[in-house]
Each structure stands twice: as C-alpha cells, then as structure tokens.
Amino acid sequence: MVITNSQSGTNVEEIADGLYRINTPVTLPGDSGGFSFNQYLIVDDEPLLFHTGPRKMFALVREALASVIAPERLRHIAFSHVEADECGSLNEWLATAPQASPLCGTVAAMVSISDLADRPPVALADGQGVSLGRHTVRWIDTPHLPHAWECGFLMEERTGTLLCGDLFTQGGADLPPLTSSDILGPSEAFRRSMDYFSHTRNADAMFEKLAQLEPTTLACMHGSAWSGDGAGLLRSLAQSVRE
Template sequence: MSVIYQDLHQFSTYIPPINLTFHQYLLLTNEPILFHTGNVQQATEMVPKLKSILGDNNLNYIFVSHFEADECGGLSYLLEHFPQAIPICPEVTARQLTGFGLVQEFISKKPGEKLTTESYDLEFFSYPSEMHLWEGLLVLEKRRGIFFSSDLMIRFGEANNAILESNWETEIDDISKEQVPDQERRIKLQQTLKQLNPNFVATGHGPCLKV
C-alpha cells in the first residue's frame, strides 16, 4: 500500500509464477472511490488497509472496468464490508454482475458519459477488452489527469510503487492485437485515446506511467 500520485493510493500484489503485479487504486477524497477489487484473496488482504485509510469515512464507489477476476472477483467481499459502496461499470458488466448475483445496486455507464462530483470528474471511454471483446470502460479523472488503463498498458515484473517516464502517444501506438484483437476497434480506440492528454497512467499491471 502506498500513495502513488497526489491523493491516489495503490494496493499491489505480485504473483511470481506468472511474473505479474496486480494493482487496485483508492482515490482518497471526500467521496472515496476504489478502482477494481482484485480477486477474493487480494480483496481480503486489501480490506483492512482500506478501513485503516478511510477511518470513519465511507467508500462511495467501486469502479469495475470489465468482468474478470482481478477487476471484480472480490466485489461481493468488499460490499460485505462497505455495503454503502455503489459499483460503477459498463452495461455488459452490469448484466454479468447481476446474473451471478453479485450486486443489487449499480451505476451503469456508457462510453462518452461522465460522473462529476465535488471531488472528481470522471469521463468514460469504450474499452473492447480482450475477454471475448466484451465492452468495457476506461476512465480519465480529468481534474488530476489520471488515466485508469485497466489491462491496456501492461508490463510484466514486480512493480509495487513503481513509476516509469513514458510518452502517451507511444503507449497508445503499442496497444497490441493481443489486448484488442479486433483491428477496427483497436484503431478506433487508439484514435480516441490520442485525443486525451493525461499526466499519469494508473495501470492494472506493471509500473504506473508519467506521461
């Protein structure tokens, strides 16, 4: 657990057999929001840390970019401890979460929509994630310039509290067919993201990026 950028806390788990680090993030404001839950084991380890950081504050939202174990596998466990938290997710993911009985209440977002509060300004973008090309969401927190990239910008290795200097356009150009197999949708995604100008990329795996 560490403060990785401004008021953004990072929780990390390194898995040696696959040489990959998994991250979740807490934007600690007056309306705290968690980005991804990790799997059940990761969520179990994270909850005491979240409670310590939050103190008497509630967790307002939990953002889920797409339906996969490290994005939402620990959601039910987290909601047991933070029952007031409302998941924010794509429409497809909302149907999956309710179909598995994981949530009762959620906020469903489409690409191009926003969520503005006193503490942050989130804008959502289409993410044709590699899991069966299910429609996911990427999100930019516009006041701080933090882009939450989910699995899109991935590097292997141990990366707890690690930050790399990089170039935004290079990162976008390096999005591979393994990440977005449909070429047309990959090109459209790259064109959309190149219009953005973030300061910091909070990755799902590997070092975060200063861009």
C-alpha cells in the first residue's frame, strides 16, 4: 500500500490486475471508529475511474490517481448512482481529463447527468459492455438496490471484479485494502445501525442476477475490498436483508 498524502492518509493499492483501490479514511462526528471512501481505477488503453469521491475530496483523489497514471489519460468517469461520494467531483474530473466522458446507466443519464455534467454522458443499458482494452466492464441495472432508481454496478470481466458500490459497506477507517475475512457481519451491523437499503420488492431477483456473474473480488465503496466466493456472499447478503 502506498500512502499518497500523509496528512489525510489517502492511499493506493492494486487489488486485482490493473485495478487499483484509492482510499481516504475519515473521522465522523460522534463515531470513534471512523469511515472510509474508496474509488477504483482501472488502468488500460481507456482508463476508467469508478466513483469520483466527494467534491471536497477531489484534490486528494487526484493526487492518489496521479501516483498510478497521468490524470488527463482518463477516458471514463463512472459511478453507481447520483450521490456526492459517487459523482460529486464529476465535473472536476471532466475538466482534468479532456477526453473523458461520464459513464452511467440510462436512467441516471436521463434524469440527472445529461443536465449536471459538463459533457454528455455515455448511457449504458442493462448488460451492455464497454471494452477498455484488456479489460471489459459491463453495466448491471440494480434499481433501488441498495438505493436510488438509477442505481447499478459495473462487472469487470477479466479480473472477475464486481464494482459493487454501497453493497457491503463497512464502518471503520483502518481496514486492509483487500481481505478474505468476513465482511458480511460488519457490513450488516453497519446497515442495521443506519439502514440505507430501500428494501425494494425486487431485491432477491437482483441479488441473484449479481450472484450469477460469479465475481471473485468485490470492490466496495466503503471499507475493504473482498476476495473469495462472491456469488455465495451475495446470496448470504440477500438472505440477511430478507430476514
């Protein structure tokens, strides 16, 4: 793990071939354990950043990304849904990378990003893929899972990595970049303390759709990324949410 900013603790770690986790730990008021924000960089012919981080964190994320590639090389700025930590600094990234475009689902493009973004978005339908070079990402619609009508995730097929956004959110600021230990217990404890799931009636079907992708790495937005039987863990999460 490389610390790119000693004051904030922002750091970078390669968690799969060509796929880097950028992490910034933070302290939240009244929470001694802290929290963290992750972005994921896929280095390829057409580099992709998944999650921008909040606008006020842009300089830290840019500094970290620049330790891996020149920021102006970015071609895709992707995110799960419209929220500050997902796409708050979208326009700052578009200004930094003149060839980059927002990459999102069709609903996000229609209801928000076509208006909010300084350049037109590339809108992906459910199951549509984009080749980055050696890597291919495929958009998976998951409306209201865990929340937001426009929500969806990217599956990176070469490494078997599911960029799963807010699923498996773990509290804490001092967690390893990648783990094979239990994250379901900590993430469910966090969810039960501050339930951010919409509990859509279609959750089971969407969890199963994600499980059938058989990911071997889960790139979580908050906390550690995870390595193992992703299908089994997604089905276990579905059961826990159902109960």
